[in-house]
Amino acid sequence: MKNISIAIVTALLFVGCNKPAQEQDNSHAHGDHDGDDMKDAKEVMDEGATTTISKKAMAQLDAKSGSNLTGTVTFTEEGGKVKMEVEVSNVAPGVHAIHLHEKGDCSSDDGKSAGGHWNPTEEPHGEWGHGEFHMGDIGNLEISEDGKGTLSFETDKWAIGGDDAKKDIIGKAVIIHAKADDMKSQPSGAAGDRIGCGVIQLEN
Numbered sequence: 620m621k622n623i624s625i626a627i628v629t630a631l632l633f634v635g636c637n638k639p640a641q642e643q644d645n646s647h648a649h650g651d652h653d654g655d656d657m658k659d660a661k662e663v664m665d666e667g668a669t670t671t672i673s674k675k676a677m678a679q680l681d682a683k684s685g686s687n688l689t690g691t692v693t694f695t696e697e698g699g700k701v702k703m704e705v706e707v708s709n710v711a712p713g714v715h716a717i718h719l720h721e722k723g724d725c726s727s728d729d730g731k732s733a734g735g736h737w738n739p740t741e742e743p744h745g746e747w748g749h750g751e752f753h754m755g756d757i758g759n760l761e762i763s764e765d766g767k768g769t770l771s772f773e774t775d776k777w778a779i780g781g782d783d784a785k786k787d788i789i790g791k792a793v794i795i796h797a798k799a800d801d802m803k804s805q806p807s808g809a810a811g812d813r814i815g816c817g818v819i820q821l822e823n
Contacts, residue, residue, distance in 0.1 A: 673697040674779040678793045678817030680707065683730040686814035692793045694779055694819065701777040701788065703757075705770040707795060707815065710762045716800035716810035717770065719755030723790040723818040730813030733792035735806060739785040746802040754785070756808075759799050780821060793817045 673695050680690040690707030705717065720733035736744065737755035745752035754776060762768040778786040795815035800808035 675822040676779050676789060676819050677822055678819045680793065680795065680815040680817040681725055682709075682814065683725070683728060683816050684797070684812040684814050686710070686797075688795060688815040690795075690815065690817075692817060692819075694777075694788065696777075696779040700773055700775045701779060703770075703772040705760060705768070705772075705793075707760070707762070707769075708767045710766050710768060710795070710814070711797075712762050712764050712766065714759045714761055714799035715768070715814075716796035716798065716808055717757045717760045718753075718794050718796070718800070718807070718810075719757065719788060719819075720792040720794050721755070723792050723820075725792060725816035725818055730792075730794060730816040733794055733813070733816055737788075737791050744802075744804070744806050744808055755791070756800075756802075758802075760795065788819050789821050791819050793819065 676694040678692040682688045687709040693704045719737040721737045722734035724732040726732045736753040738753040742751040760770045796810035798811035800810045
């Protein structure tokens, strides 16, 4: 009888000891599954982050033709569109033409080393979005009495880099002119001297 009691107690102890181990094994199994879920979620987040990566470029403007102009032009490409942000200072109040020119060369004192308007489609000069116009025909920039001016411009006709030379703005020049663009005179809108020039360069 004594031997039977000892056997029963031993069996109960064996079952009791094994039960937490099984629960612990199950806990580990669930833990591994949760870890996989977290990993999958991170991969989805990473994929989402990849789709929002943007390209950036900038042109630092130098004074030309005896002006005191300073400024920067930044470009950001996202979602198939390029946004341009212009900030200039030390410019005579009024309306001044702003264009993209074909050559990334601002070495001359008058800015003419930048060549003519960027015009890969070989269209007449005009007003952006109205009939025929150059890909560099941005338009006009308003300068306030304090000599400062800003401009925002967005288009899907440009690209920062890429294989399409008719859209790629890298290596082109931003030119600020002394006068307004009349949107009709050929070949550049009778905008007068080039008072600011900056080469568009890709930012890392």
